[in-house]
Amino acid sequence: MAHLIDGRAIAAGVHAETAARVAALRARGIRPGLMFIRVGEDPASQVYVGMKEKKAAELGFHSETRVLPAATPEADLLDLVARVNADPQWHGLLIQAPLPTAMHAPRVYAAVSPAKDVDGFHPVNVGKLSLGDPSGFAPCTPAGIQELLVRTGVPLEGAEVVVLGRGNIVGKPMASLLVQKSCHANCTVTLCHSGTRDVAAHCRRADILIAAMGVPEFVRGSMVRPGAVVVDVGVNRIADPAARGGSRLVGDVAFEEVSAVAGHLTPNPGGVGPMTIAMLLANTARAAEQSAV
Amino acid sequence: MAHLIDGRAIAAGVHAETAARVAALRARGIRPGLMFIRVGEDPASQVYVGMKEKKAAELGFHSETRVLPAATPEADLLDLVARVNADPQWHGLLIQAPLPTAMHAPRVYAAVSPAKDVDGFHPVNVGKLSLGDPSGFAPCTPAGIQELLVRTGVPLEGAEVVVLGRGNIVGKPMASLLVQKSCHANCTVTLCHSGTRDVAAHCRRADILIAAMGVPEFVRGSMVRPGAVVVDVGVNRIADPAARGGSRLVGDVAFEEVSAVAGHLTPNPGGVGPMTIAMLLANTARAAEQSAV
Numbered sequence: 001m002a003h004l005i006d007g008r009a010i011a012a013g014v015h016a017e018t019a020a021r022v023a024a025l026r027a028r029g030i031r032p033g034l035m036f037i038r039v040g041e042d043p044a045s046q047v048y049v050g051m052k053e054k055k056a057a058e059l060g061f062h063s064e065t066r067v068l069p070a071a072t073p074e075a076d077l078l079d080l081v082a083r084v085n086a087d088p089q090w091h092g093l094l095i096q097a098p099l100p101t102a103m104h105a106p107r108v109y110a111a112v113s114p115a116k117d118v119d120g121f122h123p124v125n126v127g128k129l130s131l132g133d134p135s136g137f138a139p140c141t142p143a144g145i146q147e148l149l150v151r152t153g154v155p156l157e158g159a160e161v162v163v164l165g166r167g168n169i170v171g172k173p174m175a176s177l178l179v180q181k182s183c184h185a186n187c188t189v190t191l192c193h194s195g196t197r198d199v200a201a202h203c204r205r206a207d208i209l210i211a212a213m214g215v216p217e218f219v220r221g222s223m224v225r226p227g228a229v230v231v232d233v234g235v236n237r238i239a240d241p242a243a244r245g246g247s248r249l250v251g252d253v254a255f256e257e258v259s260a261v262a263g264h265l266t267p268n269p270g271g272v273g274p275m276t277i278a279m280l281l282a283n284t285a286r287a288a289e290q291s292a293v
Numbered sequence: 294m295a296h297l298i299d300g301r302a303i304a305a306g307v308h309a310e311t312a313a314r315v316a317a318l319r320a321r322g323i324r325p326g327l328m329f330i331r332v333g334e335d336p337a338s339q340v341y342v343g344m345k346e347k348k349a350a351e352l353g354f355h356s357e358t359r360v361l362p363a364a365t366p367e368a369d370l371l372d373l374v375a376r377v378n379a380d381p382q383w384h385g386l387l388i389q390a391p392l393p394t395a396m397h398a399p400r401v402y403a404a405v406s407p408a409k410d411v412d413g414f415h416p417v418n419v420g421k422l423s424l425g426d427p428s429g430f431a432p433c434t435p436a437g438i439q440e441l442l443v444r445t446g447v448p449l450e451g452a453e454v455v456v457l458g459r460g461n462i463v464g465k466p467m468a469s470l471l472v473q474k475s476c477h478a479n480c481t482v483t484l485c486h487s488g489t490r491d492v493a494a495h496c497r498r499a500d501i502l503i504a505a506m507g508v509p510e511f512v513r514g515s516m517v518r519p520g521a522v523v524v525d526v527g528v529n530r531i532a533d534p535a536a537r538g539g540s541r542l543v544g545d546v547a548f549e550e551v552s553a554v555a556g557h558l559t560p561n562p563g564g565v566g567p568m569t570i571a572m573l574l575a576n577t578a579r580a581a582e583q584s585a586v
Contacts, residue, residue, distance in 0.1 A: 106426060123420030123429075130419050130469065131461050133399060158490045166472055168424050175468075176423065179459055179484050186488035188495070191472050195479035197451045202481070 002230070002258070002265040010151050011144075011274035014282060015059060021285040022060040025292065032288035033062040034092040034118070034281075035084050039077065039103075040070030045096045052094070055277050061284065062089065074103045078111050085113040091291055092118035092284035097169075115290065118283035120173070129173055132180045137283045142174035144275025145210060145231055150184045152264060154208065154229050161187040162206035164199065164252070165213030170233050174210055199223075211252035221257030229264040233272050295523070295551070295558040303444045304437075304567035307575055308352060314578040315353040318585065325581035326355040327385040327411070327574075328377050332370065332396070333363030338389045345387070348570050354577065355382065367396045371404050378406040384584055385411035385577035390462075408583065411576035413466070422466055425473045430576045435467035437568025438503060438524055443477045445557060447501065447522050454480040455499035457492065457545070458506030463526050467503055492516075504545035514550030522557040526565050 025032055034056050036049050049065055056063040068077060077095075084093045093116045099105045109117075114124040120139035128136030149156060161178050165171035171191060178187040190206075192199050193213070203209055203223040211219050212233035224230060234252030251268035259265050266272055318325055327349050329342050342358055349356040361370060370388075377386045386409045392398045402410075407417040413432035421429030442449060454471050458464035464484060471480040483499075485492050486506070496502055496516040504512050505526035517523060527545030544561035552558050559565055 106424070123424060123426070124416045125420065126423050127416030127418065127420030130423050130465055131399070131416060133416070136416075158488050160490070166474065172423055172469075172472070175484075176465075179465070179486070181459065181486065181488065186486075188483065188485055188489040190481065190483040191468075192481055193472070193474065193479075195451050195474065196481040197453070 001260065002262040004259075005148055005152050005231075005264055005266045005271060007148060007266060007271040007274045010148055011278040013151065014147060014275070014278035015055070018278070018281045018285050019059040021282075021289065025285070025288050026060060028292065030288055030292050031062045031089075032060075032092075032285055033064075033090045034094065034284045035090045036063065036065040037068065037077070037080065037084075037093070037095045038065060039068045039072060039095075040100055042098065045098070049094075049096050052277055052280060056281060056284070059281055061281065070100050072100075074108065077103065077108060081108070081111045085111075085116060088291070090116065091288040092116055092280075094119050094280065116287060118280055118287055120283070121168075126168075126173065126176075129176045132182065137287070138177060138279075139169055139173045140276045140279040140283065141170050141212075141233065141272060142177050143283075144279040145174060145233070145272055146177050146184060147279065148231070148266065148272070148275055149208065149229065154264065156184055156208075157186045159187045159207040160205060161189045161208045161210065162202045163189060163191050164193070164203070164209070164211045164218070165233075166191055166193040167212065167214075170212040174212065213252055215252055216250045217252070217254040219253040219258060221254065221261045224258050224261045226261050227263035228261075230258055230262040231266050231272065232268045234268070235273075294553065295555040297552075298441055298445050298524075298557055298559045298564060300441060300559060300564040300567045303441055304571040306444065307440060307568070307571035308348070311571070311574045311578050312352040314575075314582065318578070318581050319353060321585065323581055323585050324355045324382075325353075325385075325578055326357075326383045327387065327577045328383045329356065329358040330361065330370070330373065330377075330386070330388045331358060332361045332365060332388075333393050335391065338391070342387075342389050345570055345573060349574060349577070352574055354574065363393050365393075367401065370396065370401060374401070374404045378404075378409060381584070383409065384581040385409055385573075387412050387573065409580060411573055411580055413576070414461075419461075419466070419469075422469045425475065430580070431470060431572075432462055432466045433569045433572040433576065434463050434505075434526065434565060435470050436572040436576075438467060438526070438565055439470050439477060440572065441524070441559065441565070441568055442501065442522065445522075447557065449477055449501075450479045452480045452500040453498060454482045454501045454503065455495045456482060456484050457486070457496070457502070457504045457511070458526075459484055459486040460505065460507075463505040467505065506545055508545055509543045510545070510547040512546040512551060514547065514554045517551050517554045519554055520556035521554075523551055523555040524559045524565065525561045527561070528566075 109121045120137040125136040208229045210231045216236040232251035232253040402414040413430040418429040501522045503524040509529040525544035525546035
């Protein structure tokens with residue numbers, strides 16, 4: 001049976017470090033501030049922002065959530081973003097995805113000051129990540145996965161990593177992070193996706209397999225090398241008449257099958273998810289530290 | 294014997310298209326302008342800038358080269374960059390690498406306006422490349438390699454691509470370009486480097502092998518799958534007592550051995566090099582077109 005990587009416990013360790021950084025900043029008279037903007041009433045977004053804001057408060061951040069109606073004109077959102085960019089009490093600004101389809105999301109994310117873009121979605125931060133420039137912010141989910149692996153003691157140097165999915169939030173930045181010539185990276189990375197001819201063959205040669213394509217239980221036991229490390233990023237709702245409400249959440253990994261083969265596996269929930277919040281707050285602490293230099 | 298990909302002929306085709314775009318701009322009263330800045334007297338930089346400026350003039354661009362002494366303070370270079378950024382007669386600005394070691398090169402490249410960064414080195418353009426946002430400029434060498442492959446009729450959709458080298462100028466942006474879910478891309482890309490455990494095994498499974506690590510004749514015949522497409526980006530000077538001057542240039546690919554195995558191979562010189570200039574001038578034409586919208 002695979003060793004289950006306890007994302008909640010590892011996130012708690014990161015949170016404790018962040019709380020200490022926040023306390024150090026407050027001792028210098030700086031209260032790190034994180035503004036959340038949520039547009040519309042997407043139920044999942046309400047839950048996510050609520051969890052993030054609660055944890056921010058626990059760690060001593062100053063935080064606030066602004067909720068705009070779904071019909072808000074994009075220009076009004078951009079005005080608010082400009083005000084938060086200019087307001088020194090806010091060190092981080094998170095605009096919860098997804099935005100209403102009437103808005104041009106890339107334009108909105110690019111309007112956030114790169115220095116306050118603790119989600120790591122601004123092109124400047126994406127570029128710095130690719131260039132290996134540590135002054136930028138890495139997106140929270142791939143950064144959290146890297147931390148999970150490092151704190152679990154998984155050897156990264158020289159590892160064969162296969163990333164499934166080329167999204168801008170997980171897959172591509174995950175590859176960027178792990179391919180760098182740096183400590184806790186230096187992996188050989190293959191990025192697979194819907195256009196890949198033989199995904200299973202790539203999966204089977206991976207030391208570390210990171211599934212982030214959003215296909216329910218795509219990774220089967222037969223696709224995993226015995227002893228490999230498997231990270232499940234997917235959150236997919238599937239129909240299940242036997243479940244309460246007629247559906248349940250599953251990952252991109254067939255948990256039972258893969259746990260019989262893998263050496264390490266992230267459970268889902270309780271694996272990657274808690275790390276995303278942990279890295280968001282660590283990024284915000286750094287934004288505040290950098291603003292105070 | 295491998296079919297040799299004629300980079301000079303393909304570049305000539307791109308140049309003809311660019312010349313037509315320049316003529317169309319001039320017919321609208323816009324003369325596309327490209328400023329070169331060279332710092333110090335690096336002999337290779339003199340040759341490169343000279344070749345680029347000559348070709349720019351041939352195609353109808355307005356161009357100029359400013360040469361600064363190697364001892365120029367970085368602040369003076371940044372002042373010049375700011376003046377070119379603000380001057381509407383210049384649509385593109387190229388600062389020839391390498392810069393003197395006393396300068397902080399990333400800071401200098403990040404000072405170029407992203408809209409004039411026809412070399413594609415600014416973090417905003419690197420980020421847009423990774424995000425798949427076509428409004429940015431891709432670095433010229435990887436963009437030129439993509440054009441070489443497309444115009445040679447090499448199937449890219451679903452191809453297994455192995456890139457050797459993770460530099461910011463070729464390797465990483467090459468991977469970013471080819472992994473996108475877009476026309477002329479959608480490849481499965483593996484990025485190999487000095488930390489890769491078994492480079493030869495990766496090379497042997499590649500449909501397209503792109504060698505850009507700067508190691509003389511690293512890719513041997515035994516490392517290439519019969520019929521594969523091999524692109525040689527390397528320019529390495531090696532000692533050779535029999536050669537004029539006691540040295541000669543070789544690529545990252547052992548040409549004789551690999552040409553006996555590969556299906557397609559770029560010669561060196563005459564392969565990738567001409568495409569780099571072609572894409573620089575195509576980028577500059579686009580910068581002028583976008584400035585005129």
